[in-house]
Amino acid sequence: MVTGTATTMSKDPILKVEHLSMRFGGLMAINDFSFEATRGEITALIGPNGAGKTTVFNCITGFYKPTMGMITMRQKGGKEFLLERLPDFEITKRAKVARTFQNIRLFSGLTVLENLLVAQHNALMRASGYTILGLFGFPAYKKASLASIELAKYWLDKASLTDRADDPAGDLPYGAQRRLEIARAMCTQPELLCLDEPAAGLNPRESLALNTLLRDIRTDTGTSILLIEHDMSVVMEISDHVVVLEYGQKISDGNPQFVQNDPKVIAAYLGVEDDEVDEVIAEVEQVAATVGHGTGSTGERP
Numbered sequence: 001m002v003t004g005t006a007t008t009m010s011k012d013p014i015l016k017v018e019h020l021s022m023r024f025g026g027l028m029a030i031n032d033f034s035f036e037a038t039r040g041e042i043t044a045l046i047g048p049n050g051a052g053k054t055t056v057f058n059c060i061t062g063f064y065k066p067t068m069g070m071i072t073m074r075q076k077g078g079k080e081f082l083l084e085r086l087p088d089f090e091i092t093k094r095a096k097v098a099r100t101f102q103n104i105r106l107f108s109g110l111t112v113l114e115n116l117l118v119a120q121h122n123a124l125m126r127a128s129g130y131t132i133l134g135l136f137g138f139p140a141y142k143k144a145s146l147a148s149i150e151l152a153k154y155w156l157d158k159a160s161l162t163d164r165a166d167d168p169a170g171d172l173p174y175g176a177q178r179r180l181e182i183a184r185a186m187c188t189q190p191e192l193l194c195l196d197e198p199a200a201g202l203n204p205r206e207s208l209a210l211n212t213l214l215r216d217i218r219t220d221t222g223t224s225i226l227l228i229e230h231d232m233s234v235v236m237e238i239s240d241h242v243v244v245l246e247y248g249q250k251i252s253d254g255n256p257q258f259v260q261n262d263p264k265v266i267a268a269y270l271g272v273e274d275d276e277v278d279e280v281i282a283e284v285e286q287v288a289a290t291v292g293h294g295t296g297s298t299g300e301r302p
């Protein structure tokens with residue numbers, strides 16, 4: 001029995017991906033993929049290795065131009081941007097979509113605080129009127145400069161990094177670097193934050209700190225989050241909505257409980273055919289019972 005709810009249409013979508021396809025030579029990495037992310041929610045994009053998750057992210061954030069399809073970002077005020085038509089820097093600046101990468105990309109020689117200030121470069125340059133004189137004379141620049149420090153301090157605190165503010169970013173432990181990357185992305189004041197495997201390589205304590213930071217971002221700022229994640233404990237604990245990809249196609253879409261119990265998802269992760277799922281689960285339960293680790297199963301499909 002599959003419990004939970006499948007997703008239909010979102011009432012207030014911040015992101016709509018429609019019929020997205022991406023071809024690399026002879027390989028169709030993404031094939032007619034559609035989903036919606038709801039404003040103010042955490043949406044997780046999951047799937048086995050090579051399913052196409054990063055390719056979808058790269059299409060949304062302008063690193064790849066999709067072969068086909070439409071990606072619509074709808075801001076709070078109702079303004080819409082077709083992301084597949086914007087250059088990547090405009091996707092951050094105008095559409096207000098920020099992202100982090102699978103491999104951490106901080107300015108490791110700059111301090112933690114400086115990393116957060118660099119992220120606000122665009123706003124500061126605008127306030128300077130794009131002139132050297134502006135930097136020294138414009139009251140607007142001074143005001144913007146103070147505001148940027150306040151914003152950096154806010155995110156230092158949220159990411160539990162205030163005591164490391166003056167240390168080089170490269171000296172931070174791995175988990176703290178991940179939180180700094182997210183804090184830096186938040187300093188661009190995005191409406192949609194895209195995180196590529198934020199929990200990769202984290203220990204359980206760092207994973208908990210990450211979950212807290214992501215929940216705070218959603219609750220305190222209303223920023224919508226789209227994340228790719230392999231760590232199922234993170235996905236199940238913090239996501240409102242989960243979309244599953246396999247071989248570039250959507251195989252499931254719903255709340256975490258629905259997706260976790262969907263035989264198609266179980267089959268994809270076990271690497272078996274859909275109709276073999278019951279058989280495999282029965283075998284696993286039998287082995288668990290034999291070695292004395294009962295699964296506590298009621299006999300229903302998990």
Ligand SMILES: Nc1ncnc2c1ncn2[C@@H]1O[C@H](COP(=O)(O)OP(=O)(O)OP(=O)(O)O)[C@@H](O)[C@H]1O
Binds near residue numbers: 024051053
């Ligand atoms: N630039 C590229 N050129 C050619 N093939 C690519 C390119 N980028 C991705 N691919 C291929 O597209 C498919 C999907 O890759 P992608 O990295 O999007 O998957 P993924 O789900 O993010 O995988 P993982 O979980 O391992 O990071 C893979 O077969 C990959 O080899």
